[in-house]
Amino acid sequence: MMDFSPSAEQTELVERARAFTREFIGPNSMEFDRSGEFPRDICREAFKQGFMNPHVPAEYGGSPHSVLDHCMVLEEMATGCSGIATAIDANGLSQYPVIYAGNDDQKRRFLAPMTEELMFSAYAVTEPEAGSDVSRVKTSATKIGNDYVLNGIKWWITNGSVASWYFVLARVDDKPTAFVVPADSPGIIRGPKEINLGQHASNTVRVTFEDVKVEEKNRLGNEGDGFKISMKTFDHTRPGVAAGANGITKAALNIALSYAKRRRTFDKKLISNQGISFKLAEIMTGLDAARYLTYKAAWLFDQGEDNAREAAEAKWFAADVAMKAAIECSQVLGGYGFTTEMPAEKLIRDAKIYQIYEGATEIQKMIIVGKLMRMREVH
Amino acid sequence: MFGDLRRITAKIAAKFKRKCYGRTFKCPVCHFELAVVDAGSNRLIVCPVCGVVIDIEEVYGHAVPVVLEVELYRPQPKARIHPLATHVPIGLYPFAVLGAVLLAAGSLARPFFPAIEPLLTRAPVLADATLVVLVLSVGLSILTSASGLWDWNRRYRRRSYRQIRLKIAFSVLFLALGGIAIALHASGAVFSAGTGLVDLGSTMSVTLAVIELALLAAGMVVIATLGHVGGTLVFGK
Numbered sequence: 001m002m003d004f005s006p007s008a009e010q011t012e013l014v015e016r017a018r019a020f021t022r023e024f025i026g027p028n029s030m031e032f033d034r035s036g037e038f039p040r041d042i043c044r045e046a047f048k049q050g051f052m053n054p055h056v057p058a059e060y061g062g063s064p065h066s067v068l069d070h071c072m073v074l075e076e077m078a079t080g081c082s083g084i085a086t087a088i089d090a091n092g093l094s095q096y097p098v099i100y101a102g103n104d105d106q107k108r109r110f111l112a113p114m115t116e117e118l119m120f121s122a123y124a125v126t127e128p129e130a131g132s133d134v135s136r137v138k139t140s141a142t143k144i145g146n147d148y149v150l151n152g153i154k155w156w157i158t159n160g161s162v163a164s165w166y167f168v169l170a171r172v173d174d175k176p177t178a179f180v181v182p183a184d185s186p187g188i189i190r191g192p193k194e195i196n197l198g199q200h201a202s203n204t205v206r207v208t209f210e211d212v213k214v215e216e217k218n219r220l221g222n223e224g225d226g227f228k229i230s231m232k233t234f235d236h237t238r239p240g241v242a243a244g245a246n247g248i249t250k251a252a253l254n255i256a257l258s259y260a261k262r263r264r265t266f267d268k269k270l271i272s273n274q275g276i277s278f279k280l281a282e283i284m285t286g287l288d289a290a291r292y293l294t295y296k297a298a299w300l301f302d303q304g305e306d307n308a309r310e311a312a313e314a315k316w317f318a319a320d321v322a323m324k325a326a327i328e329c330s331q332v333l334g335g336y337g338f339t340t341e342m343p344a345e346k347l348i349r350d351a352k353i354y355q356i357y358e359g360a361t362e363i364q365k366m367i368i369v370g371k372l373m374r375m376r377e378v379h
Numbered sequence: 380m381f382g383d384l385r386r387i388t389a390k391i392a393a394k395f396k397r398k399c400y401g402r403t404f405k406c407p408v409c410h411f412e413l414a415v416v417d418a419g420s421n422r423l424i425v426c427p428v429c430g431v432v433i434d435i436e437e438v439y440g441h442a443v444p445v446v447l448e449v450e451l452y453r454p455q456p457k458a459r460i461h462p463l464a465t466h467v468p469i470g471l472y473p474f475a476v477l478g479a480v481l482l483a484a485g486s487l488a489r490p491f492f493p494a495i496e497p498l499l500t501r502a503p504v505l506a507d508a509t510l511v512v513l514v515l516s517v518g519l520s521i522l523t524s525a526s527g528l529w530d531w532n533r534r535y536r537r538r539s540y541r542q543i544r545l546k547i548a549f550s551v552l553f554l555a556l557g558g559i560a561i562a563l564h565a566s567g568a569v570f571s572a573g574t575g576l577v578d579l580g581s582t583m584s585v586t587l588a589v590i591e592l593a594l595l596a597a598g599m600v601v602i603a604t605l606g607h608v609g610g611t612l613v614f615g616k
Contacts, residue, residue, distance in 0.1 A: 018439075026440015027402055079439045254438040262434050262445040336446075341405045343441045 006072070013069055017076035020049055025080030032084060032201035033346055036193065038162055039084045039201050040118075046088045047118045051077070053111075055092050055099060055236075060107050061115035067236060068298040071243035075291075078247020079254070082350045083201035085244055090159045090202070093358075094123040094167040096236045097178055101221040101229045110165055110180055122163035124154035124181075124207055125230055131156075132363045134169070134230055139209060141170035141177055146216045148172065148179065150187075150209040156357075160205035161190045168209070169226045176226035180218045187212035198349030238311035238358060239298035242318035245354040246294060249287045249322045252329035252347050256280060259333050270332070279328045286321035293317050309371040316364035319354035326351040400541045404435060404442030410616040414541040415442065425450055427535055427542070428615040454533045461526040462613050468523055469606045471516035476595045478509030482570050483588055486577035502575030510564050517557030520602075524550040527609075542608050549605050556598040563591045 006014070024042050032039050046052050054070050056062025065073065070092075077085035091114065098110050113119060130136035139152025150170050157166070166181045166188075181188070191206030220229055257280055260271035271277050293314035300307035326347035330337030337344040355361045372378070396403075400414040409429035418424040418435045425432050432448035485499050527550070531543055563569050569587045571578055578584040 022437075022440045024440075026437075027442075029441065080441075251439060251441065255441060255443050258436050258438045258443045259445055262436065262447075264447065336407055339407060341407045341410055343443070 010069055010072060013065070014072050014076060016049070017051065017073040020046065020051065021076050021080035025077055025084050029081030029084065029201075030343065030346070032081065034200075036195070036200045038203045039087050040162075042084055043088055043120075044118050052088055052118070053091055053095065053114050055095055056111045056115055057099065057107075060112040062111070066298070066302045067239055068295060068302055071239050071294055071298045074240050074243040075247045075250065075294075078244040079251045080247075081201060082244050082248055082354075083199035085247065086158065086199055086202040089240065089244075090123075091119075091121050092240065093158070093233065093237050094121040094163075094165075096233045097123075097167050097220055097229045098180060100232055100236075101178065101225065102180070105217065106180060106220065113164075119164045120159045120162045122157050122159040122166050122207075123233070124157045124160070124166040125169045126154065126156050128153060128155045132360050135176070135227065137169050137171065137176065139168065139170040141172045141179065141214070143172060148214045148216065148219070150179070150181065150212040150214055152209050154207045154209070156194065156204050157207050158202055158204055160207050161193065161203055166207065167220075168214075169230050170209075172223045175224035176230075177223045178220040178226040178229045179214050180220060181209075181212060181214050182218075185212050185214070197352055198346070199353055234358060235306075235308050235311050236301060238315040239294050239301065239307070241354065241358045242290065242294040242297065242311075242314035245315075245318035245322035245351065246287060246290050248347055248351045248354070249283060249290065249318070249325040251343070252322070252325035252351075253280065253283045253287060255343055255347075256283070256329040256332040259336075276332055279332060283321075283325045283328060286325060290314070290318035290321045309368055312359070312364035312367040315354075315358065316361045316368075319351070319361060322351040322354055323348075399545050402437075402442070404444055405616075406431065406433065407444050407446060411611065412616075417539050417541055419539070423447075425538060427538070427540055427612055453536075459530060459534070461523065461530040462609065464519075464523045464526050465606065465609055468516045468520035469602055471512050471519070472598065472602050475509055475513035475516055476599055478505055478512065479564070479570075479592060479595055482506055482509065482575060483577060483592060486579060486588075489576065490579070499574075499576065502570075503573070504575070506564075506570040506575035509570075510561070513557065513561055513564060517554065517561060520550065520553060520557070524554075542612055546605055546608055549601050549608075553598055553601045553605065556594050556601065560591055560594040560598065563587055563594070 024045055028039070028042065043052065050063060051073060053062055054065040054073070057064055074085060074089055077088060095111060095114070098106055102110070110121070114121065125134060125137065127137050127139065129138065139150060139154065141148040141150050150168065152170060154168065163183050165183055168179045168181050169176055170179060171177065187210040189208040189210065191208065194204045196204060260276050260280065261269060263270040265273070271280070293310065297307045297310035297314040300310055326344070330344040330348060333342060333344050336342045339345065359367075400412075402415040403412045404415060405412055406426040406429060408431045409426060411426055411428040413424060413426065415435060415437065422434050422436060423432060424435060430450040430453055431446045432450060434445045434447050436443050482502060482505060485495065485502060488495060489499060527546065531537060535543065569584065569591050570576060577588040
């Protein structure tokens with residue numbers, strides 16, 4: 001039996017997230033987009049309302065949501081502003097490696113405090129010469145006694161300058177190894193905020209490690225487990241990224257619909273023109289299709305099944321739908337879609353990153369093909 | 380340091396604005412910031428600056444304004460009295476504040492710097508001049524307020540705008556603050572009629588001086604806000 005209807009708990013959760021978005025995120029989205037300021041006060045409110053750190057297990061103080069529930073919440077928040085939603089949600093990317101590969105002591109030291117007060121963490125894997133190809137990371141971890149000494153540059157680190165600790169992928173004698181590094185460790189240098197095309201509320205910086213001493217007890221798993229831990233994290237987070245893209249699509253659809261129903265041209269409402277109404281129909285269909293892919297990828301993860309292909313499909317498809325929806329929204333608004341006083345142009349700038357981060361669209365297709373190559377036939 | 384001060388001031392101003400205006404959106408034509416609540420139940424609002432008729436709807440907290448019409452033929456007298464008249468009280472008031480501050484500073488410095496004694500012989504003149512400037516500024520602000528109400532009646536057709544409500548409330552507040560300051564100053568209880576200075580030996584005199592300076596400082600903030608809000612109504616963003 002297949003059931004597409006959300007449970008009563010899911011409906012309540014989504015309504016809460018929608019109310020939060022309408023109250024705190026949407027009305028402030030333009031302001032934070034212009035200023036590039038980190039939305040700490042909104043994060044604080046999200047923390048109070050239980051929308052931050054939704055993956056931390058209950059035994060470490062969390063009140064965990066399933067990945068599917070989380071996707072539904074994230075879609076609502078990204079409808080308000082995907083930059084602010086990223087600031088609220090980015091902890092999950094660095095927390096999951098600890099949840100997946102950390103021992104009890106590591107979880108108590110790094111996850112539990114995040115449920116007690118507003119704190120941030122960051123996933124520091126990407127390097128200037130290693131983006132999609134994670135295996136190229138050059139940051140070194142040299143073992144000296146019981147400690148490791150890290151040297152290298154991490155690049156485009158979301159939450160990089162507000163984080164209390166970093167998940168870091170470094171090489172120990174050529175073996176990719178994962179570490180949790182407290183942000184106050186001597187030798188960590190945080191760069192200035194990057195001025196990106198979109199998602200200006202999200203904090204993205206360079207983080208340099210210069211002879212940073214890390215205790216052995218902060219190593220996740222064994223030496224050489226780092227690549228597996230880093231990649232496994234994406235099976236968990238990619239449905240969330242797809243949900244963020246769906247939020248942009250939903251925002252684009254709602255804005256275009258609201259405008260087209262009220263604006264008059266040629267003595268009739270804009271929506272009465274087939275050329276406009278068909279655009280809205282296409283965005284709606286794209287959103288539904290992207291949602292089903294997203295929810296299935298999330299649901300598979302919650303069932304404990306391999307979702308690598310479905311997560312890649314969802315992330316790729318949802319990102320492309322969001323990009324197209326944002327551009328079409330701008331087209332529906334005409335000249336007003338090109339001005340910075342209307343929300344349409346921001347959606348275009350924000351949507352682009354979904355085709356790039358957490359594995360570019362091309363990487364998602366490679367993952368899907370990789371899975372296909374192991375299949376005799378597709379059912 | 381100045382950067383920090385500017386940031387703090389901007390934050391206070393933003394909080395104040397949010398409290399007065401509620402949710403806002405920008406006119407997509409002239410970028411003037413309008414309060415959503417002014418749109419009323421039919422969701423329509425006429426931009427006071429450029430005259431476009433906007434239908435405003437909120438979608439997930441995003442304001443989506445749609446321009447439906449342009450109000451071309453609204454009263455736009457070429458020589459609008461209010462924006463011109465407002466410069467008189469705004470221009471005079473800082474000099475009244477400066478006069479009071481100089482008198483207070485002179486009173487405080489007198490015991491420590493005997494060399495300034497010849498200068499302080501002019502204090503009664505400065506005290507009188509300060510009072511005259513203060514009376515002119517506050518008095519003329521009554522005429523300015525009246526011209527503003529006339530402008531609101533004709534040019535803005537008595538439409539509800541948060542900016543105009545704020546201006547009316549602040550005009551009344553300015554008159555009240557200015558009126559009390561004038562009464563204190565004219566009474567001679569703050570700056571003595573003989574010396575023009577504050578009698579530091581009298582607790583009452585010192586207390587009243589502090590009150591007058593506080594009233595003048597508050598009036599300065601009020602009149603600066605009035606000027607700023609009025610300026611946006613004339614020049615837009």
